[in-house]
């Protein structure tokens with residue numbers, strides 16, 4: 337996707353080039369060049385895994401600051417349900433709602449309320465006969481982007497419904513305009529309080545097209561530190577939550593899927609587990625399922641890198657917070673999905689790893705990659721600055737690096753050089769690619785090769 341706006345970035349000054357993030361990036365988007373990490377924009381899915389892994393805090397999530405509140409006459413907060421799990425010893429979500437008002441928000445519309453509506457729409461959608469199963473949730477933007485880049489045959493499995501963030505923004509804006517007819521739409525600022533950078537990218541890139549109603553995305557972490565001080569000053573909150581168990585359950589892995597009231601579901605968390613599940617669905621190597629919920633972060637949204645609390649502790653807090661709440665106080669008026677909730681075509685196949693637009697050229701490059709791979713040690717050590725030998729070979733063929741970055745082969749080359757010196761023939765300096773060809777020719781002459789590669 338051209339001009340994709342990312343929310344994960346690198347502070348070059350802090351990066352030590354240690355390769356930790358390189359090994360953990362699920363899309364092989366990171367390379368080490370000139371001693372520091374570089375993120376390949378077209379491959380990055382903003383999962384935040386590299387932020388989680390970097391001990392030097394060189395990777396960061398970009399999001400909007402609280403100063404953006406000053407740009408609007410009327411401000412609406414959309415707290416993600418994961419926010420509720422951040423606070424210790426809190427037994428009433430009303431404190432959070434009152435605290436958000438004290439921070440300067442004129443209205444609070446809980447995303448958990450919209451999540452209950454989306455759960456109801458999903459149950460209606462699953463009753464249809466003309467849909468491709470298993471239906472995959474559209475709620476996690478990391479997963480939808482991963483599918484759009486890597487799984488062309490699964491794009492149609494994604495439920496064509498807007499995620500709760502978008503439904504909440506739409507309903508909140510409409511309510512505000514009805515309550516305050518004196519306001520123009522541009523006077524109203526809608527702020528999503530997000531646990532993860534992927535939802536920042538979702539908003540920045542307008543995934544919902546014209547239906548995108550969120551103006552800015554704040555981080556749970558930024559809001560937490562201001563909110564906790566405001567909450568301390570509240571003796572008894574005037575409001576209480578309008579969400580129920582189902583809506584708040586969306587914050588943790590399994591909460592969304594269990595709300596479809598259908599036992600043929602699967603819920604997975606952690607990006608590597610999710611990729612494995614997608615591969616199995618793609619290969620039809622999975623039991624019959626109606627619904628699949630995939631959360632890129634461990635534990636679900638509570639595990640996002642813009643949160644404060646340990647995700648499993650946050651999950652335990654949410655369990656106890658929702659214990660006495662009604663199951664689902666927010667449900668659609670009619671037993672049909674409104675047109676406004678649909679987002680047809682939101683996910684389209686958009687491959688990132690095409691070697692060339694020219695098919696013949698791409699095939700030639702693929703053959704070159706395979707040939708170079710046969711000459712590489714296959715250790716996937718990362719010392720060359722690429723995550724695997726295959727990725728390194730691809731980078732060589734694309735002209736982004738050269739073969740003598742392979743330290744293992746360089747070592748062999750050096751030994752070869754020393755050997756020649758010992759024999760009184762230091763020889764000319766031989767580029768590694770040439771040396772690799774020479775070595776292969778020698779092996780061929782000695783009958784050592786498999787004879788399959790040109």
Ligand code: SF4
Nearest residue numbers: 351352354355357390
């Ligand atoms: S983990 Fe990545 S970003 Fe962090 S220091 Fe190591 S190479 Fe740099």
Ligand code: SF4
Nearest residue numbers: 361380381383384386
């Ligand atoms: S955010 Fe995820 S996909 Fe992007 S560079 Fe970091 S680990 Fe890779």
